[in-house]
Amino acid sequence: MPYDYKPYAYHRPPGLTAPEPRHKVAIVGAGPIGLAMALELAQHGVPSVIVDDNDVVSVGSRAICWSKRSLEILDRIGIGARCVEKGVTWKVGRTWHRDREVFTFDLLPEDGHKMPAFVNLQQYYVEEYLIEAAQANALIDLRFRNRVKAVEQAADHAVAVIETPDGDYRLEADWLIACDGARSPVRAMLGLDFDGELFEERFLIADIEMAADFPSERWFWFEPTFHPGQSALLHKQPDNIYRIDLQLGWNTDPEEERKPERVIPRIEKVVGHRDFRLDWVSVYTFQCRRLRNFVQGRVIFVGDSAHVVSPFGARGGNGGLGDVDALGWRLAGVVRGEAPEAALAAFDRERQFGADENILNSARSTRFMSPEDGVERLFRDAVLHLANRVDFARPMVNSGRLSRPCVYPLVAPDATGLPEVSRPGAVAPDAPLADGWLLERLGVGFTVLAIGCAAPEVPGARALALPVTPELAARYLGGAGAAVYLIRPDQVVAARWTACGVEEIAAALTASREGRT
Amino acid sequence: MSLITAPNIADVDGFYARLLATHRGLTDAESAALNARLILILANHVGDATVLEQALALARDGAGKPA
Ligand SMILES: Cc1cc2nc3c(=O)[nH]c(=O)nc-3n(C[C@H](O)[C@H](O)[C@H](O)COP(=O)(O)OP(=O)(O)OC[C@H]3O[C@@H](n4cnc5c(N)ncnc54)[C@H](O)[C@@H]3O)c2cc1C
Numbered sequence: 001m002p003y004d005y006k007p008y009a010y011h012r013p014p015g016l017t018a019p020e021p022r023h024k025v026a027i028v029g030a031g032p033i034g035l036a037m038a039l040e041l042a043q044h045g046v047p048s049v050i051v052d053d054n055d056v057v058s059v060g061s062r063a064i065c066w067s068k069r070s071l072e073i074l075d076r077i078g079i080g081a082r083c084v085e086k087g088v089t090w091k092v093g094r095t096w097h098r099d100r101e102v103f104t105f106d107l108l109p110e111d112g113h114k115m116p117a118f119v120n121l122q123q124y125y126v127e128e129y130l131i132e133a134a135q136a137n138a139l140i141d142l143r144f145r146n147r148v149k150a151v152e153q154a155a156d157h158a159v160a161v162i163e164t165p166d167g168d169y170r171l172e173a174d175w176l177i178a179c180d181g182a183r184s185p186v187r188a189m190l191g192l193d194f195d196g197e198l199f200e201e202r203f204l205i206a207d208i209e210m211a212a213d214f215p216s217e218r219w220f221w222f223e224p225t226f227h228p229g230q231s232a233l234l235h236k237q238p239d240n241i242y243r244i245d246l247q248l249g250w251n252t253d254p255e256e257e258r259k260p261e262r263v264i265p266r267i268e269k270v271v272g273h274r275d276f277r278l279d280w281v282s283v284y285t286f287q288c289r290r291l292r293n294f295v296q297g298r299v300i301f302v303g304d305s306a307h308v309v310s311p312f313g314a315r316g317g318n319g320g321l322g323d324v325d326a327l328g329w330r331l332a333g334v335v336r337g338e339a340p341e342a343a344l345a346a347f348d349r350e351r352q353f354g355a356d357e358n359i360l361n362s363a364r365s366t367r368f369m370s371p372e373d374g375v376e377r378l379f380r381d382a383v384l385h386l387a388n389r390v391d392f393a394r395p396m397v398n399s400g401r402l403s404r405p406c407v408y409p410l411v412a413p414d415a416t417g418l419p420e421v422s423r424p425g426a427v428a429p430d431a432p433l434a435d436g437w438l439l440e441r442l443g444v445g446f447t448v449l450a451i452g453c454a455a456p457e458v459p460g461a462r463a464l465a466l467p468v469t470p471e472l473a474a475r476y477l478g479g480a481g482a483a484v485y486l487i488r489p490d491q492v493v494a495a496r497w498t499a500c501g502v503e504e505i506a507a508a509l510t511a512s513r514e515g516r517t
Numbered sequence: 518m519s520l521i522t523a524p525n526i527a528d529v530d531g532f533y534a535r536l537l538a539t540h541r542g543l544t545d546a547e548s549a550a551l552n553a554r555l556i557l558i559l560a561n562h563v564g565d566a567t568v569l570e571q572a573l574a575l576a577r578d579g580a581g582k583p584a
Contacts, residue, residue: 378549378550378553379553379556379557381550381553382550382553382554382556382557383557385550385554386554386557386558390558392558392561393557393561396557
């Protein structure tokens with residue numbers, strides 16, 4: 001069954017009748033990132049208004065692969081379980097060259113995490129669940145068919161001029177978050193532009209519905225016999241929908257390639273029969289680019305409006321959720337007057353770092369798939385040739401390095417001998433507890449997590465003391481008998497000690513809150 | 518570790534002849550592809566990032582415009 005796009009109701013906004021009081025936060029765009037942003041802010045008690053020019057969820061086939069970290073974030077804002085239940089869980093990726101398998105990866109080789117490595121779920125479902133959660137949240141005012149047509153910046157607020165079916169109105173907010181996508185009109189209104197790379201390559205993307213029994217894995221082919229000289233990708237989605245990406249090359253006509261009479265025979269070659277229904281077809285070119293700065297006065301860019309990547313690594317939507325994670329608690333602190341605006345500079349710094357890592361990985365994968373003539377192709381082909389024969393070349397085969405949370409380069413207290421995976425700047429690794437999961441037990445604010453010892457009481461943090469389990473020991477202690485971790489509201493490790501006083505923890509907390517680490 | 522730049526192959530004339538013999542009968546394109554594979558094989562054998570970096574710099578030295 002194709003997805004049933006039900007329009008959401010438009011309601012006449014109050015601002016058409018009388019000026020609305022200034023909002024704390026206005027969010028432009030109800031895509032996955034804008035919606036998650038509003039829900040994350042609401043977790044921290046901050047109300048927001050979201051405006052979207054449209055009244056349906058994302059049309060067609062876009063994001064499908066949601067990473068473990070994204071699922072943890074979505075879980076925190078209330079829709080993680082739904083996504084996992086509806087989605088197709090996977091963790092193994094297999095890569096072929098011609099008809100030989102050359103590389104296999106397993107993205108979550110260890111047990112003991114609440115969330116799986118990846119879930120495939122169509123973007124329209126994720127948005128549907130987010131909209132439902134937002135509409136049920138008293139702190140969120142979600143307005144469909146409200147298009148921002150101009151933005152003005154003042155010293156301590158921003159103003160959006162909004163067009164509705166009933167006319168225009170002005171909306172003032174202390175902070176305006178632009179989540180209006182890759183073509184961001186707000187970015188253009190502020191006269192800002194992207195820096196980075198465009199790739200001279202085209203991919204055909206098709207969703208087909210068929211009854212088939214492909215395993216829940218990511219399958220990628222270089223130069224497959226069914227699509228000579230190019231590459232292809234197959235993903236399984238819920239509802240018997242399969243997504244197929246086919247590389248077309250630059251010298252092709254996108255309009256021609258989109259026609260069913262051309263698409264259907266191509267797909268027939270991939271799946272080996274014609275017993276499928278074409279659900280969606282589009283042709284994409286890709287770019288890896290970003291804004292130089294994401295915080296621009298009172299306007300903050302988050303998600304695709306701030307950075308775009310080619311999709312082989314699933315770093316677009318997942319990267320945007322990383323922004324949401326890093327911004328929510330900080331903006332809440334600033335709005336509540338508990339944190340200085342410098343905290344937002346720390347958000348900007350961290351997410352530029354995150355965006356650069358995503359851009360680097362996505363650009364490298366795209367180059368490997370689509371090498372320029374000459375030396376790039378020479379080495380790409382050399383790697384594929386060797387990967388058929390020797391082990392060392394297999395990890396060099398780059399069909400996409402899938403999204404993982406970055407480890408922020410924090411300058412923060414650390415103790416030698418504790419495990420790498422939980423070092424300052426990394427997301428606190430999940431672990432099973434007697435009655436649930438570690439990540440569920442972390443507070444909305446800062447947490448002082450003590451493993452194998454008493455948890456010091458630090459003002460502004462929740463104390464959580466846990467007995468040593470094998471998973472906690474492996475992920476948090478290494479060889480140590482006990483350790484104390486300061487964990488940020490976004491579940492990133494802020495600092496850690498094997499021995500410390502309350503003052504040191506308090507100082508690390510203040511530094512983190514103020515954006516100094 | 519750092520890149521060995523002193524002579525290190527016992528029978529250097531023999532190796533040189535083997536290298537050329539390995540390319541015999543190949544077109545220029547096939548030779549270029551062989552060279553690319555050989556570089557990857559040897560680089561993996563070396564492994565050490567510092568040594569590889571020094572080797573890349575030495576190979577680039579004097580070629581074209583600065584990278
Ligand atoms: C082919 C493809 C495959 C992808 N695969 C993946 C994947 O597997 N995993 C992944 O994580 N990511 C993937 N992505 C990327 C992912 O789709 C995007 O990163 C994600 O949609 C970004 O969300 P967003 O909310 O920032 O922007 P969008 O989803 O673009 O949402 C922007 C919203 O703003 C609204 N808007 C725009 N202008 C205005 C205005 N003037 N006023 C009001 N509202 C406005 C729009 O209507 C829209 O609702 C893929 C993308 C593509 C194209």
